[in-house]
Amino acid sequence: MKIGKYLALVMIVVAAISCNGKKDNSTVVLKGKFSDMEAFEKVTLKKLDRAKTLISEAIVNDGEFEISFEPQSADFYQLDFPNNDFLYLIIQPGEAVKLDISGFPIRENVKISGSDFTTHFLNVGNSLRPFEIRLDSLNKAYSALASDQERQEQRDMFAKIGEEIEEGQRSVIREFAKNNSSSLANLFYLNKLDINKELDLFEEVNANLMANFPENVYVQELNYTVTAEATMKPGKPAPDFELESPDGELIKVSDYRGKYLLLDFWASWCGPCRRENPKVVALYNEFKDKGFEILGVSLDDDRDKWLGAIEDDGLIWDHVSDLKKWQSAPAKLYAVRAIPHTVLVDPEGNIVAVKLRGGELRYKLEELLNQ
Numbered sequence: 001m002k003i004g005k006y007l008a009l010v011m012i013v014v015a016a017i018s019c020n021g022k023k024d025n026s027t028v029v030l031k032g033k034f035s036d037m038e039a040f041e042k043v044t045l046k047k048l049d050r051a052k053t054l055i056s057e058a059i060v061n062d063g064e065f066e067i068s069f070e071p072q073s074a075d076f077y078q079l080d081f082p083n084n085d086f087l088y089l090i091i092q093p094g095e096a097v098k099l100d101i102s103g104f105p106i107r108e109n110v111k112i113s114g115s116d117f118t119t120h121f122l123n124v125g126n127s128l129r130p131f132e133i134r135l136d137s138l139n140k141a142y143s144a145l146a147s148d149q150e151r152q153e154q155r156d157m158f159a160k161i162g163e164e165i166e167e168g169q170r171s172v173i174r175e176f177a178k179n180n181s182s183s184l185a186n187l188f189y190l191n192k193l194d195i196n197k198e199l200d201l202f203e204e205v206n207a208n209l210m211a212n213f214p215e216n217v218y219v220q221e222l223n224y225t226v227t228a229e230a231t232m233k234p235g236k237p238a239p240d241f242e243l244e245s246p247d248g249e250l251i252k253v254s255d256y257r258g259k260y261l262l263l264d265f266w267a268s269w270c271g272p273c274r275r276e277n278p279k280v281v282a283l284y285n286e287f288k289d290k291g292f293e294i295l296g297v298s299l300d301d302d303r304d305k306w307l308g309a310i311e312d313d314g315l316i317w318d319h320v321s322d323l324k325k326w327q328s329a330p331a332k333l334y335a336v337r338a339i340p341h342t343v344l345v346d347p348e349g350n351i352v353a354v355k356l357r358g359g360e361l362r363y364k365l366e367e368l369l370n371q
Contacts (some may be wrong), residue, residue, distance in 0.1 A: 026094030030067040032079075035102045039063040040082050048076035048088070074117070074184060074213060081106065090117035090184050120185035124176050131169045138162055177201055182208040187218055195229050196354070202226045228335030232354050238263075238345040241330045243297075243320035246307055251295065251320050258347050259291045260368060262361075265331060265341040267299040268309035273340040277313040279358055283365060284317060290369040291347070293317065299339060301325040 032043065045055040045067050055077065058065040074092040079099075081087075085106050091097060096114045103109035108126070112119055142158045145151045173189045180186070181204050195202050206226040209219045231239065242252045253261070264280060266273035284294055298321035300306035306321055322328055328336075334343055344352040344364065356364055 027068055027070050028091055028093065028095050028097065030069075030079075030089075030091070030097045030099070031064070032066075032099035032101060033064040034060070035063075035100055037101070037103055042082070043067075044080040045069075046078050046080065048078055052078070073215070076184075088118075088121060088188075089115065090121055091115055092117065117184045120176070120180060120183045121188055124172065124185060124189060127172045127176075128169055131165050131172075134165050135162065138165065174198070174201065177205050181205045182212055184209070184213065184216075184219075187222065190222070195225070199226070199229060199233070203230065225335060225337070228333075232335055232343070232351060234351050234353055236351050238343065238349055238351050239333045240349075241333055243322055243330065245318060245320055246303075246310075251318055253295070253345065254349060256293050256295065256345070257349055259293050260347060260352070260365070261345040262292070262294045263297055263330075263334070263343040263345065264294055265297045265299060265334070265336050265339050265343075267325075267339060268302070268305040269300070270339050274309065274313065276340050276357060277315060281314055281316075283362060287365050287369055292365065292369060295320065297321065297328070297330050298323075299325050299328050299331055299336075 030045070034040070039060045042057055042059050043065050044057045047053040047055055055069050056067045058067045071091060071093050074090070077089040077091055079087045079089060083104070085104055087099075087106050087110060089097070092115070097118070098113045100111040101109065102111075107122060108129070110122070112122065138158060138161055142151065142154070145154065170193055173192055176183075177186050177190065177193075178201065186205050186209070190202065190205065193201070202222075203226055206219075206223050209216070210223050213219045238253055240253045242250050245251050253263070262280075266277075268274070280294065284292070294317040296310070296315055296317060296319040298306050298319060300309075300321055301323050303321075303323060306319075306323070309315075310319055320330075322330075330336075334341075340357060341354075342356050342361065343354050344356060344361075346352050346368075352368070353364060
C-alpha cells in the first residue's frame with residue numbers, strides 16, 4: 001500500500017526546483033516575529049536551487065528579524081531555524097512579506113501576509129494535513145495487525161480505505177489547481193495527480209504558468225512534460241526515430257508497420273526492468289506469430305553491459321540504443337521519466353496504450369491478437 005507518502009514527495013520536488021521567471025529588480029523585504037514563544041538568535045534564508053545558495057542570515061532582536069534582498073525573478077526559498085525546522089517560501093520581486101510565528105512545526109503555526117504564492121502553498125498544505133494524519137494512522141493500524149495472515153486477509157480493505165483518503169487529497173489539489181492555475185504553488189502538488197488521467201488540467205496550469213513565467217526552469221520542465229504527454233495519447237501517431245542496432249543496422253519505428261509493436265524502454269542497470277524481462281520474453285514467445293514485435297530501446301551508456309544483459313535475459317527481439325542514458329533521444333521524444341516504460345503501437349503506427357506491464361499488457365495483447 002502507498003500510505004503516508006505525500007509530505008516526503010513534496011520535499012523531494014522542492015529540493016529539485018530552481019526557477020527563473022520574469023526579471024524584476026524590486027527589493028523584497030521579509031519581516032518576521034516570534035509571538036508567544038521563545039525566539040531564536042538568528043534565522044537563515046536560502047534559495048532552493050541545487051546548491052541551496054545562502055541569501056542572508058538575520059539576527060533576531062526582541063523577537064523580530066528582517067531580511068532585505070533583490071531577487072531577479074519569482075523564486076523558491078527556504079527559511080531555516082536553529083532547531084532544524086524550516087519554512088518554504090515562494091517570493092516574487094517587490095513583495096513585502098510578514099511572518100508571525102507562534103509555535104512548532106512552524107509551517108502549522110505561522111501567519112503570513114504579502115506573499116500570495118506562499119499563502120497558496122501553506123493553505124493547500126494545511127488542507128492536506130488531515131488526510132496525511134489519517135493515512136499515517138491507517139498505516140500504523142495495518143502494521144499493528146497480529147499476523148501476516150491477518151494482514152493478508154485485510155489488505156484489500158485497508159487498500160480501499162487508503163485509496164479513498166488519497167482521492168480526498170487529490171480532490172483538494174485538483175480544486176486548487178482549477179481555481180489558481182497561475183500560481184507557482186501548483187509546482188509543489190501537481191506531481192500527486194495522474195497526468196494521463198487529468199491532462200486537461202495539466203494543460204491549463206501549464207499554459208498559465210508559461211504565460212507568466214516563461215523563463216522559469218521548472219515551468220519549462222512542466223511544459224516539456226505536458227507537451228510530450230499530449231503527443232502520447234492513444235490514437236496519436238507514434239513519433240518515429242531511427243537508431244542503430246548492435247550490428248549497426250538502422251532501425252526505425254515505422255519499419256514495423258503492419259504489426260503491433262511494443263517499444264520497451266529499459267536498461268541493464270535497471271533492477272525492475274531486469275525482473276520484468278522474463279515476463280516480456282514469455283509474452284513475446286506467445287504472441288510473436290500473431291503479428292506482434294518488440295523493439296527494445298536501452299537507456300544504457302555502456303555498450304558491453306547493454307549487450308550482456310540482452311544475452312543474459314534472452315531478449316531475442318530487435319534492440320537499439322544511442323548509449324546516452326537519460327539523454328537518450330527516443331526517451332526524450334517519448335517523455336520517458338522512469339523505466340521500465342512501454343508504448344504499444346498499432347499496425348497503422350498509432351499509439352494504443354502507454355505504460356502497460358505484466359497482466360495489463362497481456363490482457364491488451366489478448367484483446368488485440370486473439371480475435
